[in-house]
Amino acid sequence: MNVTIKDVAQRAHVAPSTVSRVIADNPRISKETKERVFKAMEEPGYYPNAIARSLASKMTYTIGLIMPRSAEDAFSNPFFPEVMRGISVVAHNEKYDLLISTSGNEEEEKQAVINMVKGRKVDGIVLLCSRTTDELIPWLREEKFPFTVIGKPLDSKGVCWVDNDNIGASRLATNYLIKHGHKEIAFISGSLEFVVSLDRLDGYKLALEENNIPFVKELVAQDEFSEDGGYNAMMRILKQKKPTAVVVTDDIMSFGVIRAAIDYGLRVPQDVSLIGFNNIPLSAYANPPLTTIDISTFELGVKSAELLLKILKNKDYMADHIIVPVKLIERKSCIKR
Amino acid sequence: MNVTIKDVAQRAHVAPSTVSRVIADNPRISKETKERVFKAMEEPGYYPNAIARSLASKMTYTIGLIMPRSAEDAFSNPFFPEVMRGISVVAHNEKYDLLISTSGNEEEEKQAVINMVKGRKVDGIVLLCSRTTDELIPWLREEKFPFTVIGKPLDSKGVCWVDNDNIGASRLATNYLIKHGHKEIAFISGSLEFVVSLDRLDGYKLALEENNIPFVKELVAQDEFSEDGGYNAMMRILKQKKPTAVVVTDDIMSFGVIRAAIDYGLRVPQDVSLIGFNNIPLSAYANPPLTTIDISTFELGVKSAELLLKILKNKDYMADHIIVPVKLIERKSCIKR
DNA sequence: TTGTATGCGTTATCAT
DNA sequence: ATGATAACGCATACAA
Numbered sequence: 001m002n003v004t005i006k007d008v009a010q011r012a013h014v015a016p017s018t019v020s021r022v023i024a025d026n027p028r029i030s031k032e033t034k035e036r037v038f039k040a041m042e043e044p045g046y047y048p049n050a051i052a053r054s055l056a057s058k059m060t061y062t063i064g065l066i067m068p069r070s071a072e073d074a075f076s077n078p079f080f081p082e083v084m085r086g087i088s089v090v091a092h093n094e095k096y097d098l099l100i101s102t103s104g105n106e107e108e109e110k111q112a113v114i115n116m117v118k119g120r121k122v123d124g125i126v127l128l129c130s131r132t133t134d135e136l137i138p139w140l141r142e143e144k145f146p147f148t149v150i151g152k153p154l155d156s157k158g159v160c161w162v163d164n165d166n167i168g169a170s171r172l173a174t175n176y177l178i179k180h181g182h183k184e185i186a187f188i189s190g191s192l193e194f195v196v197s198l199d200r201l202d203g204y205k206l207a208l209e210e211n212n213i214p215f216v217k218e219l220v221a222q223d224e225f226s227e228d229g230g231y232n233a234m235m236r237i238l239k240q241k242k243p244t245a246v247v248v249t250d251d252i253m254s255f256g257v258i259r260a261a262i263d264y265g266l267r268v269p270q271d272v273s274l275i276g277f278n279n280i281p282l283s284a285y286a287n288p289p290l291t292t293i294d295i296s297t298f299e300l301g302v303k304s305a306e307l308l309l310k311i312l313k314n315k316d317y318m319a320d321h322i323i324v325p326v327k328l329i330e331r332k333s334c335i336k337r
Numbered sequence: 338m339n340v341t342i343k344d345v346a347q348r349a350h351v352a353p354s355t356v357s358r359v360i361a362d363n364p365r366i367s368k369e370t371k372e373r374v375f376k377a378m379e380e381p382g383y384y385p386n387a388i389a390r391s392l393a394s395k396m397t398y399t400i401g402l403i404m405p406r407s408a409e410d411a412f413s414n415p416f417f418p419e420v421m422r423g424i425s426v427v428a429h430n431e432k433y434d435l436l437i438s439t440s441g442n443e444e445e446e447k448q449a450v451i452n453m454v455k456g457r458k459v460d461g462i463v464l465l466c467s468r469t470t471d472e473l474i475p476w477l478r479e480e481k482f483p484f485t486v487i488g489k490p491l492d493s494k495g496v497c498w499v500d501n502d503n504i505g506a507s508r509l510a511t512n513y514l515i516k517h518g519h520k521e522i523a524f525i526s527g528s529l530e531f532v533v534s535l536d537r538l539d540g541y542k543l544a545l546e547e548n549n550i551p552f553v554k555e556l557v558a559q560d561e562f563s564e565d566g567g568y569n570a571m572m573r574i575l576k577q578k579k580p581t582a583v584v585v586t587d588d589i590m591s592f593g594v595i596r597a598a599i600d601y602g603l604r605v606p607q608d609v610s611l612i613g614f615n616n617i618p619l620s621a622y623a624n625p626p627l628t629t630i631d632i633s634t635f636e637l638g639v640k641s642a643e644l645l646l647k648i649l650k651n652k653d654y655m656a657d658h659i660i661v662p663v664k665l666i667e668r669k670s671c672i673k674r
Numbered sequence: 675t676t677g678t679a680t681g682c683g684t685t686a687t688c689a690t
Numbered sequence: 691a692t693g694a695t696a697a698c699g700c701a702t703a704c705a706a
Contacts, residue, residue, distance in 0.1 A: 002455075002683095004682090004683055004684085005683065005684065006683080014692075014693085015692065015693045015694070016683090016684080016685095016693090016694095017684095017685080017686080017692075017693065017694080017695090018691085018692060018693075020684065020685060020686085021685095021691095021692085023684095024685085028691060028692095029691065029692080030691060030692090033691080033692080047451065047455035047456065048456065048683085048684075049392075049455075049456060049457050049682085049683050049684070050452070050456035050457060050458050050684095051388055051391045051392045051397070051456070051457050051458065051682085051683080051684090052392050052682065052683030052684040052685090052698090053683080053684055053685075054388045054684090054698095055386075055388045055389055055392050055682085055683080055684070055685090055698050055699070055700090056683080056684040056685035056686075056697080056698055057684075057685055057686085057698090058685095058698080060388070062436070078415065078418075080418070081415075081417070081418045088437065088439040089439070091439075092438075092439050092440065092441070092445075097436055097437065097438050097452075097458070098436070098437040098438070098439075099399070099434055099435070099436055099437075100425065100434065100435040100436075100437060101429075101434050101435070102425040102426070102428075102429050102435075103429065104429070108429075114384065115387070115434075118339075118382075118384030118386075119384065119385065119386060119387035119388070120386050120387060120388050120699095121387050121388065121434070227618070227619075227621075227622060255619065255622045256622075259622065281564070282564075282592065282619050284564075285564060285592045285593075285596065285623075286622075286624075287623075287624035339699095341698090341699055341700085342699065342700060342701095343699080343700095351676075351677085352676065352677045352678075353677090353699090353700080353701095354676075354677065354678080354679095354700095354701075354702075355675090355676060355677075356700095357700065357701055357702085358675095358676085358701090358702095360700090360701095361701080365675060365676090366675065366676080367675060367676090370675080370676080385699085385700075386698085386699050386700070388698085388699080388700095389682090389698065389699030389700045389701090390699080390700055390701080391682095391700095392681095392682050392683070392684090392698085392699080392700075392701095393681080393682055393699080393700045393701040393702080394682090394700080394701060394702090395682080457683095675706105676705100676706085677704105677705080677706075678703105678704085678705075678706095679702100679703090679704085679705095680701100680702090680703085680704100681700105681701090681702090681703100682698105682699105682700090682701090683698105684697100684698085685696105685697085685698085686695100686696085686697080686698100687694100687695085687696075687697090688693100688694085688695085688696095689692100689693080689694080689695095690691100690692080690693080690694100
C-alpha cells in the first residue's frame with residue numbers, strides 16, 4: 001500500500017513514535033535523528049495520512065461552512081462568495097481547509113451540521129445564514145461545539161457572531177437621503193424572517209423619527225433577495241405611493257428596483273433616488289452607478305474565521321461579537337431634491 | 338468520551354461488528370437485531386465517527402475542489418460560484434461533501450493538492466482551473482488519483498474533462514456579428530495562457546475565414562478577466578482601429594468594454610455592437626442588456642461532478658470527456674449594420 | 675446470521 | 691532523547 005510512518009521508522013532505524021515526533025516538530029529530539037528521519041521520508045515520498053492523524057489527535061484542521069439552505073441563494077448572490085473569500089484567506093493562512101455542505105431544506109441542513117459535528121469532520125463551524133427561526137444555534141451551543149455566526153442571531157446569548165451595525169447602517173443610508181431633501185422615502189428589503197432585515201427596518205424608522213418624518217407603511221415592502229424580488233417590491237409600492245427616494249437593502253434587488261422605476265416611466269435618479277446595500281462589484285457599473293452602503297463583506301468573512309480560530313485555540317473563549325464597519329459609497333443614483 | 342460503536346454493541350447485547358453491519362445496512366442481518374441495534378443507537382444519540390470510518394474503509398465521501406490560484410479570481414467572477422453550485426448539487430445528491438482548499442500561488446496549489454491526495458482527505462478531485470502550464474494534471478494522472486477537469490487541458494490524453502465546444506461557440510458568436518453586417522470585428526479575451534482563450538480565438542478566426550474577412554491583429558487584445566481588463570483591452574484597440582463590433586469572451590470584461598466605448602464617445606450598440614460570453618445573471622440587466630453566449634456554467638459543474646462520481650464508482654473508467662452545449666442569448670447589445 | 679480478531683496510520687502515555 | 695504499547699473508532703476477513 002502507501003508508505004506509512006512505520007516504513008519511515010524502519011528506514012531511519014527508529015521507532016514510529018520518533019517519526020511522529022519529528023513530524024510534530026517536537027523540541028526534545030536530537031538534530032541527528034531528526035535529519036535521519038527527514039532523509040528516510042524523502043526517498044519513498046512519505047506523506048502523513050491526515051485521516052489517521054485526525055483519528056488519533058481529534059483535530060481535523062478543517063472548518064465547516066454552512067451555506068444558506070438553497071444552493072441557489074448561496075452562490076447566485078455575490079455576497080456569499082465574497083464572504084467565503086474572506087474565510088478562505090484566513091483559513092489558508094492558518095492551514096485550515098474548508099468543508100462545505102449544501103442543503104436543500106431545513107431538515108437537510110440540520111443533518112449536514114450533525115454530520116459534520118458528530119461525524120467529527122471539522123473542528124469548528126461558520127454559519128453563513130442566520131434566520132430568525134434557526135434552531136441550529138441552540139443545538140450547537142448545547143453540544144458545546146465551536147462555531148461563529150455571520151449576522152447577529154435573534155438570541156445571541158452565548159454565541160459568537162460577526163455583523164455590521166445594521167441599524168446604524170440603515171439609519172445612515174436613510175439620513176443621507178433625507179439630507180438630500182427627500183421626505184417620501186421607500187424601504188425595500190428581504191424577508192423580515194431575517195434579523196438583518198428587521199434591524200435595517202428599525203434603522204430606517206429611526207432616521208425618519210429623528211427628522212420628524214412620518215412612517216408610512218405603504219412605502220415599505222419585502223421580497224426575495226433577487227433582481228425580480230426588487231422589481232416586484234418596487235412595483236407594489238409604486239401602485240400606491242410615489243416615493244422620491246428608496247432605500248434598498250441589497251444591490252441585486254436595486255437592479256430590479258431600477259428596472260421597475262423605468263418600466264413605470266420614472267428616471268433614476270432624476271425622478272427617484274436610490275441607495276443600495278452591499279456594494280457588489282457590478283453596482284459601480286450599473287446605470288446609473290449605484291450609491292450604496294459597503295458592508296465590508298470580505299471583512300465579515302475574515303472576522304468570522306478569525307473569531308472561530310480564536311475559539312479553537314482557547315476552548316473556553318467567552319462569547320463575543322465583532323462589529324464590522326460600513327461605509328457609504330457615493331455614486332450617481334441619488335440627487336438633491 | 339463520545340458514544341461509540343462499542344457502547345451501542347453493549348446496549349444491544351451484540352458484537353461491535355454487528356452494529357457496524359447495521360450501519361452499513363448489510364443485507365444478511367436479522368430484522369430483530371437490526372431493530373434492537375437501532376434502539377440502542379437512539380437513546381444515547383449515537384452517530385458514526387466519519388474519520389474512523391474513513392480510516393478503516395479508505396473512503397471519505399468527500400470531493401476536493403481546486404479553485405483558481407487566487408481566491409480573488411475564484412470568488413469575484415460569478416463563473417466559479419455557479420460552477421460550484423452545479424458541483425454541490427450533484428455532491429449533495431450523492432451524499433458527498435466538498436473540501437475546498439484555496440491557494441495563492443502555483444507552489445501552494447501543488448501543496449494543497451498533495452495535502453488532499455496524499456493526506457487521503459478526499460476520494461477524488463475536480464480541477465476548476467486548467468492553465469496551459471498546469472503540472473497538476475500530469476501529477477494526478479501519475480498518482481492514478483481520480484479527478485476531472487473543467488476546461489479542456491492542453492494535453493488531454495488520459496484525463497476526464499468537461500467543457501464547451503469553445504471553438505464552435507466563438508465561431509457562433511462571430512458569425513452572428515457577421516450576419517448582422519459587421520466586418521470590422523474585434524476580439525477581446527483573457528490571457529492566452531488559458532486554453533479556452535486560445536480556442537475561442539481560433540473560433541473567431543475560423544468565422545472570419547469562412548466569410549473571407551481578413552484577420553487584423555490590431556483588432557485582437559487580451560487582458561485580465563475583470564471589468565478593468567475589458568476596459569483596458571478595448572482602449573488599446575480603439576487607439577488603433579475602429580471596430581463596429583466586438584466579441585468579448587467574458588461578460589464581466591464586457592462591462593469594461595462598454596465603459597471604454599462610452600468614454601471614447603461611442604454608443605453601444607449604435608456605434609459598436611457587442612457580444613459577450615457566460616451569460617452571468619447581471620448581463621441581462623446591463624445597459625444595454627448584453628447579447629451573450631450562455632455556456633451553461635451550472636451544467637459544467639454538474640457534469641464534472643457526475644463524471645468524477647462515475648470514475649469513483651468504476652475505478653478503471655476510461656478517459657472520457659463531455660461537451661456541454663452553448664446557446665446564443667439575443668438581447669440588445671447588437672444591431673444590424 | 676453473528677462473533678472474534680486484526681488492521682487502518684497516527685498520536686499519546688508510559689517507560690527507560 | 692527515544693522506544694513500546696495502548697488508544698482512536700470503525701470495517702472486514704475469517705470463523706462459528
